[in-house]
Amino acid sequence: MSEAQIKSLEKQFDDRIARDEKIEPKDWMPEKYRKTHIRQMSQHAHSEIVGMLPEGNWITRAPSLRRKVALLAKVQDEAGHGLYLYSATETLGISREEMYEQLHTGKAKYSSIFNYPTVTWADMGAIGWLVDGAAIINQVPLCNTSYGPYARAMIRVCKEESFHQRQGFEIMLKLANGTPEQKEMAQDALNRWWWPSLMMLGPTDDVSTHTEQSMKWKLKRKSNDDLRQQFIDQTVPQAELLGLTIPDKDLKWNESRQSYDFGEIDWDEFWQVVKGHGPMNKVRMKARVDAWEKGAWVRDAAMAHAEKKRNKKQKQAV
Amino acid sequence: MKKNWPLWEVFVRSKNGLEHRHCGSLHAADEDMALENARDVYTRRSEGVSIWVVESAHIKASNPENNGELFEPAQDKVYRHPTFYDLPDEVKHM
Numbered sequence A: 001m002s003e004a005q006i007k008s009l010e011k012q013f014d015d016r017i018a019r020d021e022k023i024e025p026k027d028w029m030p031e032k033y034r035k036t037h038i039r040q041m042s043q044h045a046h047s048e049i050v051g052m053l054p055e056g057n058w059i060t061r062a063p064s065l066r067r068k069v070a071l072l073a074k075v076q077d078e079a080g081h082g083l084y085l086y087s088a089t090e091t092l093g094i095s096r097e098e099m100y101e102q103l104h105t106g107k108a109k110y111s112s113i114f115n116y117p118t119v120t121w122a123d124m125g126a127i128g129w130l131v132d133g134a135a136i137i138n139q140v141p142l143c144n145t146s147y148g149p150y151a152r153a154m155i156r157v158c159k160e161e162s163f164h165q166r167q168g169f170e171i172m173l174k175l176a177n178g179t180p181e182q183k184e185m186a187q188d189a190l191n192r193w194w195w196p197s198l199m200m201l202g203p204t205d206d207v208s209t210h211t212e213q214s215m216k217w218k219l220k221r222k223s224n225d226d227l228r229q230q231f232i233d234q235t236v237p238q239a240e241l242l243g244l245t246i247p248d249k250d251l252k253w254n255e256s257r258q259s260y261d262f263g264e265i266d267w268d269e270f271w272q273v274v275k276g277h278g279p280m281n282k283v284r285m286k287a288r289v290d291a292w293e294k295g296a297w298v299r300d301a302a303m304a305h306a307e308k309k310r311n312k313k314q315k316q317a318v
Numbered sequence B: 001m002k003k004n005w006p007l008w009e010v011f012v013r014s015k016n017g018l019e020h021r022h023c024g025s026l027h028a029a030d031e032d033m034a035l036e037n038a039r040d041v042y043t044r045r046s047e048g049v050s051i052w053v054v055e056s057a058h059i060k061a062s063n064p065e066n067n068g069e070l071f072e073p074a075q076d077k078v079y080r081h082p083t084f085y086d087l088p089d090e091v092k093h094m
């Protein structure tokens, strides 16, 4: 194809998206669209899968059966989210094994928030409330994104997320209204998860790259700073309801903006964690790689068993 | 590692009276495992009363590049629609 032909195809392609048409797997698409989507969708899938680890850590130690079934169901949902997203990404021509390979070798990233440790039960509350809360804000606009399989996966995911946030908030509520030690535990979890949660909405707009392209393809509908502001504005009243204090001395209602002003985010910390120097990066990756490698014989055995069954059936048919 | 688990497409009937609808795909070693996995991945909240799985490799899909010759011929056949026919207003129940 000549350069002019590609240009005209690209123009038609962008026009389709601008008209709110969806792009489906077999449609022609610019190589950059395919690559960008593979990157974003696979990183999203990896985040759901690695995201099971911090919470999985507390399933056996949940304080009651009610909490245990809820946490178990939530973690199972996250596995589901990862699977929806992996298979949606596969429609773009990358194999599941290739994606795992990219995760395991560190070539692909996942959300940095999962590189923080979960040290107390209250962390299960703070994660559901704040981390899933921030994830919802990131994900809701994607239900309208231009790539059909991604949009459909996100609709499923978003339907399931609201229970995640509510079960987390309920944990916080119980602790905040419990003994002084329990309340202190809830406050400590908020102190540790607040800033990393704000970082989940991404770098500030002035340093954020490829935003314009992402806006055009509806991979992004609002800027990181707008999403962050939205998260803060909706979360502050929730913290007040809990009777907990958000660990930001500069947090203040701004009457003229009708929004909260907030303090400086430690972006050095963010980039350190992104680069692999967070408290749990190595532990998380080791857990994933171990699960994959130690599961190899199970996958092989299942394949061998399937083949044996198929052969038996064929023999019977003769 | 010998062979990777193949890909399966999953179709779920949400309730009797409705058709099975495609809801996504998954990997499994065989059709029985595909069905079990589909139950866990796509119907955790009573989204279905029946599941079909079919190996993706068995699906033949039309190519969007041929959409013109496949679907455009239907566009100028307005006589296939009831509004094409001119009848006086006095005709009722038609």
Ligand SMILES: [Fe+2]
Residues within 6 Å of the ligand: A048, A077, A078, A081, A157
């Ligand atoms: Fe999720």
Ligand SMILES: [Fe+2]
Residues within 6 Å of the ligand: A078, A132, A135, A161, A164
């Ligand atoms: Fe979640």
